[in-house]
Structure formats: structure tokens, C-alpha cells
Amino acid sequence: MMKALILQAPGCLEFCSVPVPVPGQGEILIRVQAATTCGTDLKAFLRGHPQIPMPGVFGHEYSGTVVAVGNGAPFAVGDEIMGVHSAPCQQCRWCLQDQENLCDSIMATKVLGTYAEFLLIPERIARTNVFPKPNRLSFELAALLEPLACVAQGLERATPKAQMDVLVIGPGAIGLMFVAALKHIGVRDVTLAGRNPARLSVGEQFGARPTSLDDAAGEYDLVIECTGNVDVWERSIDYVRRGGTLVLFGGCKAGTEVRFNTHRLHYDDLTLLSPFHFGTRAVRTARNWLMHPDFDLSPLFSGDRNLADGESVFRDLEAGRGIKYVFHP
Ligand SMILES: [Zn+2]
Ligand SMILES: [Zn+2]
Structure with a gap:
């Protein structure tokens, strides 16, 4: 079992024990090293969100260390990784016309549940939008790949x-x-x-x-x-x-x-x-920015918090206290 934050209903977060997922074909399981809070999570916490079913696990910004892999997975146990929570199919009408952000199935397999000790990354995302984390980039900054x-x-x-x-x-x-x-x-x-x-x-x-x-x-x-x-x-x-x-x-x-x-x-x-979401090119652009020595987003961090205090973290964000908090589950 592992500890995870579960969004039960708008305004209600519980710190629970849930089963640790097991990676299947092409999937990877990571130990979450950093998970950052996000405006989308705050919206989901306050009023629900169509892409975040309740009750359910919660959080989508992450970085971590691979602890188990399925057959044919593109990473090995011990790899430090950074990634985003979705990946386009690269085959549909939108993907083929350079609009991967609108991919027909971009949310079909998504990463959800980074506010937990372990996180399962589906095959398509592991293959397309997960990368090795450079040593000199902290886990916290690496977790900003998705919003960036x-x-x-x-x-x-x-x-x-x-x-x-x-x-x-x-x-x-x-x-x-x-x-x-x-x-x-x-x-x-x-x-x-x-x-x-x-x-x-x-x-x-x-x-x-x-x-x-x-x-x-x-x-x-x-x-x-x-x-x-x-x-x-x-x-x-x-x-x-x-x-x-x-x-x-x-x-x-x-x-x-x-x-x-x-x-x-x-x-x-x-x-x-009114651009929405991102394609694979934008993910790579963001990764290049993060890896540049002069590009430092650390002033965005308002402090480290405990998963057990999840609800008070989102109450702080609701009140405009802090910008982004970091969990190290
Ligand atoms: Zn986000
Ligand atoms: Zn597509």
C-alpha cells in the first residue's frame, strides 16, 4: 500500500492508503520525488474538473525515480525522470496536421495521482513525453515541465x-x-x-x-x-x-x-x-528552457508541504497565499 491524496468531492481531500499500481507492458512505476501544485488542481479542488474524476487520485505535475518497469518499457529501474501527464497519438487527424494539443485521444491515457508515493506512467506517455532528468536539474524544477x-x-x-x-x-x-x-x-x-x-x-x-x-x-x-x-x-x-x-x-x-x-x-x-494544452514540440521546448543554466524558476516555489496537509495547502492557494507548493511524497 502507499499513501495518496484522494479528492473525495469539491473541497474535500483525504490522505489515504491505496494499492501501489503494478506496471504492465511498456509502463513504468516511479517513486514520486517532487509533485507541484497547479491552478488546475486548485480549480478541481474548489469546483471539480471534467478531467479529474471524483473520488480519485489527484495531481499531475511530477518528477521521480523509476522503481519498476513493464516489458519493453523505455526506462530502467533507478532512472531519474521528468515528464508530462499526457501524450498525443501522433496518428489522428489533428496530430497529422500539427495540432497534437488537440489530439483525439490525448486524455485517453493520462497521468493522474502525483500526490502519492508512487505513480504509474502509461505506455504512450512513457514512450513519448517522459525524459531522463539531468543531474543538475532539481526534482522540484523538473516537475514544472508540464505547466511550462x-x-x-x-x-x-x-x-x-x-x-x-x-x-x-x-x-x-x-x-x-x-x-x-x-x-x-x-x-x-x-x-x-x-x-x-x-x-x-x-x-x-x-x-x-x-x-x-x-x-x-x-x-x-x-x-x-x-x-x-x-x-x-x-x-x-x-x-x-x-x-x-x-x-x-x-x-x-x-x-x-x-x-x-x-x-x-x-x-x-x-x-x-486561445491555445490549450501542448504538443510534443512544446514539451521539448520547455525541457530545453529548464535545462538552460540561466533559466531559474525556483522563485515560484512557496515551500515544501506534507501530503497529509493537502487540504490546508489548497486552502492557502485559494486564499492567494503562495504560488506553487512542493510535495515530496
Ligand atoms: Zn499543471
Ligand atoms: Zn492524435
């Missing part, structure tokens, strides 16, 4: 250039990772809008100019919305210059509708993008 792959996908679509004036709205973990990635690829002017001073100061460490949304008036070449708040979605268009691009990145509640001024969309020739 989302950011890499967003930037792949947005195609930022060095001379662009970019506004990132929302200094949560994803917004902050956008700032770090934009600076890393050489974008000179990155502004970060938000209210939480502690989070804004992390953005400053990553090279952004902090501002509040009320003060961010201006005409940006590229605006990246990372709050998932419908009012901010609607306002964010006001910050885009004529001919500019708006990336609506933060997912809103199911059933949400937004209103945009059609005059602005048409006569100002705005481009609206």
Missing part, C-alpha cells in the same frame, strides 16, 4: 519578437512562467499586471515591469491573459494595439460567454488566440 509546456505552446502560437511590447495579465504561476519564458527568449519589454504584491515581485525578479491593470493603459503588441476571469478576458482586449495579438490563456468556467467589440476586432485587425 503549456506556456511554450502559448508562445509557439503567439510568436513573440524581441522588439515587442508584451503585457502579461495575472501573476499566478502561469503568468509568471510566461514572463520568465518571454525574457529568456529575448523579449525586451514585458509588463506584468496584477494585484498580489508578493507575486508581482517574483515577476520583477524574472524581469517584468509590475503594474496594476488600471495603470497598464497602453497599446501592447501582444497581451497574454492568464487569469481565467471573464471580466479580465473582456477587458484584456483594450490593451492590444491596432494589429496586435491577444492570447486568452486562462480557461474560464464551463458555459462562460464573453463579449468583444466587433469594431475593434475587425477594423483594428486584432488576432485572438
Whole structure:
């Protein structure tokens, strides 16, 4: 048996004993070394999530050490690995047209349950989207591969250039990772809008100019919305210059509708993008960023927590205390 956090119902997390999974053909079992909290997990904790069945295991950001393998698995016992929680089939209509993020079966076999001592990684993911962890990269930073792959996908679509004036709205973990990635690829002017001073100061460490949304008036070449708040979605268009691009990145509640001024969309020739998830190329881009010695996301970590305190960790995140917490199950 192993210890795991089980999401019983919205707002109810239990620390339970569950059976240790056994790897089948091509699968690997890892000892989870680091599992990081994520905005998606917070949403699931607060209101449920279509991809996270309840009651069930929980958590999808991880890194670890291989402890058992099935026949034909691409790793060996003792390997230190990093990976993401899904993999495209590379055969369907979407995969064949370079839209792996929309793969028909991307969520058919996914990794869920990183808030546990052991984690089973399905064959397709082990083969496609799991990698050796370099020695000098910590387990904590390696666990950020998945959220950073989302950011890499967003930037792949947005195609930022060095001379662009970019506004990132929302200094949560994803917004902050956008700032770090934009600076890393050489974008000179990155502004970060938000209210939480502690989070804004992390953005400053990553090279952004902090501002509040009320003060961010201006005409940006590229605006990246990372709050998932419908009012901010609607306002964010006001910050885009004529001919500019708006990336609506933060997912809103199911059933949400937004209103945009059609005059602005048409006569100002705005481009609206709303990228979701990631393909294999974005995962590799994110991995390359993480392995670069000058790319350090550790200011995102708000501390190590115990799995047994899972519920209080998510209550802290709900209250806006901390950015990302790390479990070492
Ligand atoms: Zn995540
Ligand atoms: Zn596919």
C-alpha cells in the first residue's frame, strides 16, 4: 500500500492508503520525488474538473525515480525522470496536421495521482513525453515541465519578437512562467499586471515591469491573459494595439460567454488566440528552457508541504497565499 491524496468531492481531500499500481507492458512505476501544485488542481479542488474524476487520485505535475518497469518499457529501474501527464497519438487527424494539443485521444491515457508515493506512467506517455532528468536539474524544477509546456505552446502560437511590447495579465504561476519564458527568449519589454504584491515581485525578479491593470493603459503588441476571469478576458482586449495579438490563456468556467467589440476586432485587425494544452514540440521546448543554466524558476516555489496537509495547502492557494507548493511524497 502507499499513501495518496484522494479528492473525495469539491473541497474535500483525504490522505489515504491505496494499492501501489503494478506496471504492465511498456509502463513504468516511479517513486514520486517532487509533485507541484497547479491552478488546475486548485480549480478541481474548489469546483471539480471534467478531467479529474471524483473520488480519485489527484495531481499531475511530477518528477521521480523509476522503481519498476513493464516489458519493453523505455526506462530502467533507478532512472531519474521528468515528464508530462499526457501524450498525443501522433496518428489522428489533428496530430497529422500539427495540432497534437488537440489530439483525439490525448486524455485517453493520462497521468493522474502525483500526490502519492508512487505513480504509474502509461505506455504512450512513457514512450513519448517522459525524459531522463539531468543531474543538475532539481526534482522540484523538473516537475514544472508540464505547466511550462503549456506556456511554450502559448508562445509557439503567439510568436513573440524581441522588439515587442508584451503585457502579461495575472501573476499566478502561469503568468509568471510566461514572463520568465518571454525574457529568456529575448523579449525586451514585458509588463506584468496584477494585484498580489508578493507575486508581482517574483515577476520583477524574472524581469517584468509590475503594474496594476488600471495603470497598464497602453497599446501592447501582444497581451497574454492568464487569469481565467471573464471580466479580465473582456477587458484584456483594450490593451492590444491596432494589429496586435491577444492570447486568452486562462480557461474560464464551463458555459462562460464573453463579449468583444466587433469594431475593434475587425477594423483594428486584432488576432485572438486561445491555445490549450501542448504538443510534443512544446514539451521539448520547455525541457530545453529548464535545462538552460540561466533559466531559474525556483522563485515560484512557496515551500515544501506534507501530503497529509493537502487540504490546508489548497486552502492557502485559494486564499492567494503562495504560488506553487512542493510535495515530496
Ligand atoms: Zn499543471
Ligand atoms: Zn492524435
